[in-house]
Amino acid sequence: MLQQTTVQAVLPYFLKFVTRWPDVTALADEDEEEIMKAWAGLGYYSRARNLKKCAERVAREHHGLFPDNEAALKTLPGIGDYTAAAIAAVVFDRHAAVVDGNIERVIARFTRLTTPLPAAKLAIKEHMHTLTPAERPGDFAQAMMDLGATICTPKRPACALCPLRDMCAVSGLDEAELYPVKPPKNTRPVRRGAAFVAVATDGSVLMRRRSEKGLLGA
DNA sequence: AAAGCGGGGTG
DNA sequence: CACCCAGCTTT
Numbered sequence: 414m415l416q417q418t419t420v421q422a423v424l425p426y427f428l429k430f431v432t433r434w435p436d437v438t439a440l441a442d443e444d445e446e447e448i449m450k451a452w453a454g455l456g457y458y459s460r461a462r463n464l465k466k467c468a469e470r471v472a473r474e475h476h477g478l479f480p481d482n483e484a485a486l487k488t489l490p491g492i493g494d495y496t497a498a499a500i501a502a503v504v505f506d507r508h509a510a511v512v513d514g515n516i517e518r519v520i521a522r523f524t525r526l527t528t529p530l531p532a533a534k535l536a537i538k539e540h541m542h543t544l545t546p547a548e549r550p551g552d553f554a555q556a557m558m559d560l561g562a563t564i565c566t567p568k569r570p571a572c573a574l575c576p577l578r579d580m581c582a583v584s585g586l587d588e589a590e591l592y593p594v595k596p597p598k599n600t601r602p603v604r605r606g607a608a609f610v611a612v613a614t615d616g617s618v619l620m621r622r623r624s625e626k627g628l629l630g631a
Numbered sequence: 632a633a634a635g636c637g638g639g640g641t642g
Numbered sequence: 643c644a645c646c647c648a649g650c651t652t653t
Contacts, residue, residue, distance in 0.1 A: 414648095415648045416648075416650065417636090417647055417648090417649055418638080418648085419640070420648075421639085421647095422639060422647080454637095456636080456639085459636065459651075463651090491651090492650085495648070495649060496650085511648085513648045514646090515648070562647095567646070568642095568645090633652105634651105634653075636651090638647105641644100641647105642644090642645090
């Protein structure tokens with residue numbers, strides 16, 4: 414449910430779902446039509462169909478219990494890189510590198526990555542893996558996501574409040590002059606000197622110096 | 632690598 | 643109005 418959907422929007426749906434279908438088997442045995450009706454309003458309806466298919470496979474192939482490793486999880490319908498790692502880390506306490514949109518941004522800034530996405534995704538995943546502690550990897554992932562949601566935000570990050578400020582590669586830059594930018598369509602990020610910091614799920618620039626506002630070229 | 636998939640909240 | 647949201651699947 415949380416794939417590209419805010420926690421606030423999901424919460425009431427999630428509560429209704431877990432109340433009506435308390436376990437994987439209940440969901441697997443339900444008619445798809447009923448699940449779709451309960452999903453109405455959430456959008457991205459393929460997620461609902463994947464959820465049912467996933468429940469059916471977990472019920473049939475795993476005795477109603479989710480597999481405890483990333484590789485097996487990723488074979489299930491609707492479960493990709495992020496969700497597989499999140500389940501492995503949060504539910505099974507495995508040392509898995511969780512990378513969602515927030516963590517992507519946090520890591521990219523933290524390492525002052527200038528490679529545009531999605532080419533940088535592997536490097537980000539690897540860096541997150543080295544950063545993730547063996548103990549409470551799930552809590553660490555959730556802390557990183559919270560950091561991205563509250564401090565290291567897409568626009569106007571609150572660097573002054575950041576607990577990672579002293580270790581962050583971007584902290585060397587003048588915070589007061591850092592601000593978010595979205596490049597015009599049909600343009601690509603251009604690097605000039607060290608003042609330029611590029612990152613975002615769509616490959617757009619997140620931050621650059623105000624004085625170089627006209628830096629983007631076609 | 633890029634397109635397609637939704638609805639809702641926010642500045 | 644643009645942008646963003648605990649992404650995944652299919653071209």
